[in-house]
Every structure is written in structure tokens, then in C-alpha cells.
Amino acid sequence: MKLDINDPRLLDYVLGELDAEETKTIESALEDAENNEARQYVAEMGVVAEQSRRVLGAEATETLGDNRREAVMSEAGGATNVTPMRTKPVWMEPLLAVGAVAALACFVAFPLFFGPQGRESMRRETLAERQERDRTRSYQLPLMKPEGLDDEEASLAFRAQENDAIAISADEVGRLGGAPVVSAPQAPARASSAPKDAKEAASAEPTGNLQNVGVGDSVKIRANWYADSTATAPSPAEKRGRRLEAEEAQVSPETLEQMEALGYLGVSSNEPLPAVRPQQRADLQAGSTLSAPPAPAPAPAAATPPPPPKESANKDEWFEDGTRNLPRTSLAFRPLDRDGYGGEAYAPIQENAFLPVGQNPLSTFSVDVDTASYSNVRRFIENGQLPPPNAVRLEELVNYFAYDYTPPVDGAPFSVAVETAGCPWAPDHRLAKIGVKGKVIEAAERPAANIVFLIDVSGSMSAPNKLPLVQESLKALVRQMDERDNVGIVTYASGSQIVLQSTNGENKGAIEAAINGLSSGGSTHGSAGIQDAYNMARQHFIPGGINRVVLATDGDFNVGIVNPNALVDLIQKEAKSNVFLTALGFGMGNIKDATLEQLADKGNGNYAYIDDFAEARRELVDKMTGTLVTIAKDVKIQVEFNPAHVQAYRLLGYENRALAAEDFNDDTKDAGEIGAGHTVTALYEIVPVGAQVNANIDDLKYQTTPASPPAEDTAGSPEMMTVKLRYKQPEGDTSAKIDYPVIDNGVAFEQAGEDFRFAASVAAYGMILRNSQYKGTATLDDVMNWAGASEKGIPERREFQNLVVTTKTLQGQYQR
């Protein structure tokens, strides 16, 4: 029997994973002379395996340490009950239930003294306590600013809490309604600052639903918790187990489902709320404007009846010692994204549908050069997870790659080229690729730069893939600067600080020293920092130069800025001064992708996600002139389709860049920017006349299609569409327009250019990740074929192909 060296059984054989019969088969086949190649391969692989075993086996192991061993042995010695795993809820066990109630009492009775859960306290917990802690979760509610407080007061009110009890606003109560409550506050607990009597606490009965809770109350909600929590959905057995638990806890299955639907389950909370620092408390004590308690939070406007305001007078005196007599703000209830990406936030995407051209002859959108979605998706896949669909933005995936577009000539800021060919995932359809290329500026020719780095140095930035990476990335950028430039550094955490006044780019030493000196700590109060950064940038404004604020953060504005809109408004206002914004996202888990994208959008800037130094180098060094030098702003595209040739069309991506048709000619409407050397690519899937359309829109009742007879001068025109582009000079206010008519030459997909096929494959990949209804016949194997063995822009494209292979594995894993 001839053996192919690609036969997976060969490797299984090397690894000893074949059963007896198969082993015999392979062994006897290997003895045949015709299988010399296979035999050599097996021998080689055997060596690799053996060496790997040796090398890995020699890796040092660490012991558990004496303390921990003792802890385990004392538990092992003391355990007398053989508890079957998960056949019955553990808390039913009488001993444990008592322990549980006692533990619960501890939680309820000592909220004020419950500091952050350090690892120390974890170790000293008994097993019972831990199990009880595992079974109940403290939830944080979304941050909502109570009316009557401005941002400053609200943020201080938040910081005034130093424990991990949480507060809910009346609005939230209405929204949550029905979530099972394990412990609700009793009036005495709130009014007194003395530790609660354990017995009293133990008698606190679960109230059954959140409607009985009011503003300023603290709750612990019984959660569904599967002990082996994984990122995947619960198995049917687990679900049944949870249902049983819910029954025990007297939670109706409907409530359970509601909670699941709201994504409240599985939140790993027990994260301590930011503690009040002694300095802040002193500030609060000293601050006179905040000593009088502002008006309490308003009654909710929710559909469900608002809870009766319980002891509203007491709420203002929650903090008895007078230093914190501010109304509690409601806190972040961080409903976990259904897919389990705690703390990350992605704006939902409503995919563009096929639009019949009769009713929608114009397609208008703002140009986008952000690439963050690709780095982000890559980060998920490389860590073994499929990304949440809303993190996949097709246009950002496609635009991550460099394409070989002809640069503009004659001093025009950019060039436009449109290519059309067959659509590989829907053979009856056509695909049109619009490519815009920005003027190339050599690094030496670039204008002088006035840059202010605005760096988030809050506590959440301390992870190694955040602040340290920020520092390395920024130093890489600074190395590109010279005596024409100015660099300043502003940091923000609980407050904002000017770390470095705008300094000439020649003094790299001073700038680097300032960057190296950054350290993190505190909560994230973004607005003050932004103000300072823009002020500095404006003060040192270089006309005709690059004026930019470079924001480096994980987007975690969860404290301080209670109203995200205020932040965005602030950026928008500042952007009018022609200081642009580059937003760099770092780290994972807390990254507020939606926030950062919005900031960059409103700030006339771009947004990139930096997950490692290679990416930092790419964004800040290789693409530096592009990242920093804007050559046209408020760039919009409007496409008019010719109904003689086009029945319907669909824009792939750009969902959150859509503009109304009339916005195209409206110069007051903000749009995207194009940087030097940048390319922008947009894909349209087109249903030509004669093909089948699946558009879901009814035929017009009062007009026959086509909606109106074709215009005289274009009747019989071979043009499929006209692409129009409007742009402004970076410091200008009036836009100029260029028109680009397109004729479809009927080229087949296979004959299309390499860039065309690659862009299509990336778009298809994105659609597959989103499980889009428009992905047609595309599969990951197709994506690999269409991306082909393309050699252009080698490293990124090869990386993409590896990514697709990894995705294939992951997909297989999720389809059990």
C-alpha cells in the first residue's frame, strides 16, 4: 500500500495514537520499498517528537509552596462528606447551607469594610465560603448620571464609594425587573455605619425581584454559575443543572431566560470598585460646593411601574459621617456580552441589505481608514476565540491591507480607480471595487508636526500589554521626529497632568525620559485630560503642519465620564480647531472599541488597535506619515447606479459610515479623513439587470419600476455607475468634487487583478465571521483559494492566510 506523506495516520503513528490494528497496517506498509519517502518522514518526525519531549520535559517546574500545600492538606484531612459533583446544588447540604448563610451575612453585614479581594483573602476563605461566593454575584449596573449633577460631581459621588456594594438607579430597576435578589438592604443597614449584627443580616430574606429595591440600595443577585466556566455556551446538562438551581432559588424559568437574554449571567464580578483614595476623601471633605446633597435621582420613565421610593430621605444621609453625603450614582451593571467578552463593548452593526436601485439610486458613505477591527479580530482568533460578530467590520478588514493603486498626479490629493469583475460567492452577481489612494509624501518632505500625546495612565493600563506597550510605541514614533516638530505629553487618570510641555522634537532625550517616567494608577477621568491636550496642541499650532492629539488608552472611561456623549461632544468641539485625533487602542478585555471609534470619528482622526509591538511599528512608524498627515478631510463618496444595468446593490461594510444622500453636498456634515499614502477600498456587490434579486422590499404600489424613464443624455449609456467624491483640504472649509464614471467590462472573477481577488477574499472572510446572510456560497476554504498564493505585500497577506487556517480550526471546534 502506497503511503502519502501527508497521510495524517503517519503522524498519529509517530505519536502512538493509532490502535493496534491500524498500527500494524501502517508498520507493514512502511516496510515496503515503495514507501521510502514515508519511512524517512516518519523517522524525521520521530526525532522531532523525541527532541520536543526532551526539551519540554527539561523545563523547570515550580512547587506549590508550603503554605498552599498545607492549606490543601488541611482541607483534605477535614473533608468528611463525599459530595457528588453537581448532581445536587451544594448549598442544599445543611452544613454548607449554614456556612453559606453565615458567609452571606458577612457580605451583607460588612459592606463598608469589604476591601478589594486580594489573593490573601482568597486563601483564607473556607471552601464553603468560596462556594457561596461563587454562587452569588454582585452585579454592577450601567453607569447613569443622575440628573441635577454635573460630570464632576457625579464622578466624585461615584468615587466616594469604597466598597463593593453596589447601587442601582430607579431606571435600572425598571429595566432589570424580576432578577432574583439574594439580599436586599434593610433600612437599619443603610442608616447606620456600625457593623450590622450578624443575626439581623441572616434574617434578611431574599426579596425575589428587584422591584422592591430602590436607588442607593445594594444588592446581591443570585446568578447561574457553572463551576467550570468556559467561554462556550452551556451544555444541555449544564442548562438543566441551572434550571434546577433556579427552581431551588424560586426563580421562574422565564426570569432565568430573561436574565440570560440580558446577558447578566456569568459576569465575574467580585471585582472591587475603585477605592476612594485618602487624598480624594480629604478633597471631598474640603470641597464646599459638594457638601450640600444635591437633589435625589428622578423617578424612572420606564414602562414597568417604578418602585415605591423607600425611605428616600435616608438616601441622602447614606454616608453618616458627612464626608460622603452625596447621592449614590448608579453603577455599571456590566451585562456580559452574550458571547462572554466581559467588559468589552462593540457597537451593534445592522448589515447593509440589497437595495433595489429604483428606490435607492444613490449610495452615500463617509470614507474610513480605520483598521482596528482587523487587529482586534486577529487578537481573538490567535487567542483561540471567535470574535463577537459586532467586532468584525468588513471595511476595516479589507482596508488593513496595502493595495497597489496608482498614486495621484498633478498635485491632486488622491486618485480614484474602480475595478469590476464577477462576484465569487454569488455567481450571478458582480463585484465593484472602488479604490482611493492618497498622495504619497516622503518622510523627509512631510510638514512639521505638532503632536500632543494624551495617555491614559489609570490603573487598568498597568497590564504589560498596555502602558508598557504604549511607551514603546510612542518612543518609536518620537524617533521619527526632528527639529521641525513639537511634542507634548498629557496624562489622565483620576485627574489630568501635563507631564511634558510642548518640546522641540530635537530633544529626544527629554521626551523619551518623560515617556519612560509614566506610571499608572487611579481611575479614568478622561475629559480633563482631553481638554489639556487640545489646549496644548492649539497653543503650538503649526499652520499647514501636522497638528494632532494622539490618544493612547484602553478606552475604559468607566469612571468620571458618566455621559459618553459629553465626551464625544467635547472631542467634536475641539476638532473644529483643526487639531486632529489619532486614537490608539491597547490591551484586551476592557477595550471600548465603540467609544474609541466614535472618538476618532468625531475627532477627524483615525483609530488603530495595537496588540503588540509589531503592530505598533506598523501604525506609528511605517505608516507614520499616513497616520499623522491628513491630506484631505470630510471625504465622502456617493455612487449613482444606472438602472439600465443595475437592479440592486449592496455596500459591504461601512454600516456606521452611512450618510444620507443630501449629506453628500452638505459641507457642514463631517466625514472621514485620508492620510498621506493611505488607500481606501470599498466593495459593492451588484445584481445586474437580468439576474435574480432577493431584495426584501415590496414593489412600489404607486409607481412602476423603473421609477422614472432614463435621462435623455444618458439613455443607452454603457455606464454601470458613477462614483462621485467630495473632499476638503485639511485646513479648508469648502469641498471639491470629482466624478468617475464606471463601465463594467464583464470580466470574470478569475481574470480580475490580484488585489481585487484578495480584497474579495477578505470581505468574504469577514462575512463568514459575522455569519452574514449575504455570504452566499463562501466558505473558509474558498477564502483561502481566493486569497491565493498572492505574493504582494507579503507579510500581512501571509498572516491573513494563516489566520484563516486558524479560524477554520476554531470554527470546527464550535460546531460540536
Place this chain on the structure above:
Amino acid sequence: MTDSFGKVLNMTDNNDRSEWVRDAMTRHEGPLVRYAQRITGDLEAARDVVQDTFLKLCTANRDQVADHLAPWLYRVCRNRALDLRKKEARMQPLSDERAAVEAGPDPGPAARAEGKETATMLRTVIDALPDQQQEVFRLKFQDQMSYKEISAVTGFPLNNVRYLIHTALKQVRSELRAMPGLMGEA
């Protein structure tokens, strides 16, 4: 006597159980901490995770667990470590090392190989594997698990485990082949 679940409780079970747990700890604590550390990135966190794992062992149903103790321990350990990592949002050392490998200019395997041991080169190559492949590869060659056990530990379907290991092995081989003099030193 019976406990509340109707099982017969042997009075000598306590001592046996103690011994059993101690035995398991002695045998597995080192490799488990090493495994956990790859996920948490931090030694102390890894030790906490492994401690929790053995604590869980204390109350586990011995009959059910005993015949596949190692995969059970690793699975519990893995879940705990991932949970902790999610909480603390720390980057894995795997990614750290990978970034370092990517970012630095590559002197070329030949240049690096001169004067350097096979073992270091091989370790570099293995460390450069993508996370999933690396985890599964280590479970196979460092912790000596079978596909089935690895599948139980990680939750990946068996075929995927097989595919990942094959891919990793091929990758390691191709990297080694690019370095002269390393193959054939059995």
C-alpha cells in the same frame, strides 16, 4: 452510617482520601503549576490556581475522578486559570515572547544557531507557535497526554486536537530544518 445522600461512608475514608490527595499533589503539582503559569503569566497566580484545583479535588467524587485524575486536574486548573486571566486581563507570557520574537530583526536561524544549543533553538521554535497549538503541543509532549485526554482537558474536539498537533509538529520540523546541524542530533 450514611451521609445525607444515602452513600455508605467508610470511617477510614478520611485517611485514604488524605493520602490520595497528597499523592496527587506530589505527582502533579509541579507540572500543573508550570501549565497554569503559561495561562496566567504569573507564578503566584498560577500557584493560587493550582491550590484551588487541589482544594476542589478534596471534595470531588473520588470514584468518578480517580481513573482519569490527570486530565481532570488539568481541566479544572485550566478553567480556573482562564477565569482568573479574564478577571485580570493580563497578557499570556506566550504572547509576550511572541512579540519579542516578531519585533526584533531576525538574524537568521543559521546565525543564531552558531554556538547555541539545540535545546534553546527548539524551545524558541516551540514558543513561537500560536497559543492554541502551543498549549496542545505541550500537553502532548510535556505532560504526555493522549489526544483523548487533551480533548477532555481543553474541550476541543478530538479531531481539532489532532489537527493542531499535526500542524504544530510540522511547523516545528520545518523551522528546525531551516537551521543547519540541528536535525539528526538524536
